[in-house]
Amino acid sequence: MKRKKAKNQGFTLVELLVAMAIATVVLAAIFSAFKSQQDSYVVQTQVAMTQQNVRGAMQLISRDIQMAGYYTNFETSIITMNWDDMGVDESMRPIIYARDNISAVGDDIKDNTDLIVIVKASMENGRQIALGEAASMTTASSTLRDAGNLTQDKYALLVKNDLSRAEFFQVTNSTGMINLSKSLVESYTEDDWIFRAELMIYYVSDADPEHPTLMRRNLGNNEEAQVMAEDIDNLQFRYLLDDGSEVDSGFDERNVRAVEIYLLGRTRNIIRGYTDPNTYNIGGMNVTPGDGYRRRLLKALMKTRNIGL
Numbered sequence: 001m002k003r004k005k006a007k008n009q010g011f012t013l014v015e016l017l018v019a020m021a022i023a024t025v026v027l028a029a030i031f032s033a034f035k036s037q038q039d040s041y042v043v044q045t046q047v048a049m050t051q052q053n054v055r056g057a058m059q060l061i062s063r064d065i066q067m068a069g070y071y072t073n074f075e076t077s078i079i080t081m082n083w084d085d086m087g088v089d090e091s092m093r094p095i096i097y098a099r100d101n102i103s104a105v106g107d108d109i110k111d112n113t114d115l116i117v118i119v120k121a122s123m124e125n126g127r128q129i130a131l132g133e134a135a136s137m138t139t140a141s142s143t144l145r146d147a148g149n150l151t152q153d154k155y156a157l158l159v160k161n162d163l164s165r166a167e168f169f170q171v172t173n174s175t176g177m178i179n180l181s182k183s184l185v186e187s188y189t190e191d192d193w194i195f196r197a198e199l200m201i202y203y204v205s206d207a208d209p210e211h212p213t214l215m216r217r218n219l220g221n222n223e224e225a226q227v228m229a230e231d232i233d234n235l236q237f238r239y240l241l242d243d244g245s246e247v248d249s250g251f252d253e254r255n256v257r258a259v260e261i262y263l264l265g266r267t268r269n270i271i272r273g274y275t276d277p278n279t280y281n282i283g284g285m286n287v288t289p290g291d292g293y294r295r296r297l298l299k300a301l302m303k304t305r306n307i308g309l
Contacts, residue, residue: 051058058263064118066304067120072094076093088303101113102114108205113235118198119307124148129144129194140177148218153172155170157195204232234263265298266300274292276295
C-alpha cells in the first residue's frame with residue numbers, strides 16, 4: 001500500500017502581505033493611541049505647572065500687599081527717591097507705589113505690564129530703642145545697626161512709641177554712628193522703635209523674551225532681583241480707594257484700601273496644533289494672544305491691613 005507524503009506548505013506571498021498589512025494597521029492604531037495619550041499627558045503636565053506657578057506667585061504678592069504700610073503708614077512726609085530702581089526719582093509717601101503699563105525701552109520689563117513697590121517695616125528686624133540709645137537730626141546710635149544689619153544704602157524706619165509719627169530714611173555709612181540721609185523732625189529715645197525697612201518690587205522681566213519671568217527685589221536690602229515664577233505673561237494691578245473709586249495709578253498712597261491683582265501665566269512651551277482663542281480681561285485691558293501657549297489667569301482682591309489706620 002502506498003503512503004501519501006505530508007505536504008509542508010508555508011504561507012504564500014499574498015498571505016504574508018495581507019498579514020503584514022493587518023499588523024501595520026494594528027501597530028499604527030496602537031501608536032496613534034499612545035501618541036495621543038502622551039501628548040495629552042505633556043499638555044496636562046505643562047498646564048498643571050502653569051497653575052502652580054501662578055498660584056505660588058499670587059501667594060507671595062498677596063502676602064506683601066497685605067503688609068503694605070506696616071508701621072510706615074505713620075510717616076506723613078512725601079519722600080523723593082528712586083522708589084522703583086528705574087533711574088527716575090518719584091515723590092511719594094513710603095507706603096505703596098504703582099507704575100501702570102510700563103513701555104520703556106531697554107529696562108528689561110515687559111511692555112504693557114505693571115510694576116508695584118510695597119513699602120513696609122520688617123517684621124523680623126524691629127526692636128525698641130534702649131536706655132542710652134538715641135536718634136535725632138542726622139545721626140543715630142551705632143548700636144541700632146543690629147535692627148537688620150543697617151549698613152550703607154539700606155533703609156530704616158523710626159517710630160514713636162505712641163505711633164504719633166514715623167520717619168523713613170536711608171543709611172549713608174557702614175560703621176560707627178549711623179548717618180541718616182535726611183534730618184529727622186523728631187528725636188527718638190528709649191521705648192521708641194527702629195525697624196529695617198523693606199521695599200518689595202514686583203515686575204515681569206522680558207530679559208528672555210521666550211520665557212518672561214515674575215521678579216521680586218527687596219530694594220531695602222539692596223538685593224538683586226530674584227525669580228518668583230517663570231513664564232508669566234502679564235501682571236496688572238488696580239487700586240480700590242477709600243471713596244470707592246478704582247484706579248490704576250496717580251493716587252494718594254494713604255487712600256488705598258485694597259489692591260486687585262491680575263496674574264496671567266502660560267505653559268513653558270507652545271502646544272502643537274493649538275491656538276489660544278481667548279481674550280483675557282486683565283485690570284481693565286483686553287489681551288488676545290492668538291498664539292500656541294495655553295494660559296491660566298488668576299485674580300485676587302487683597303485688603304491692605306495697615307493703610308488708613
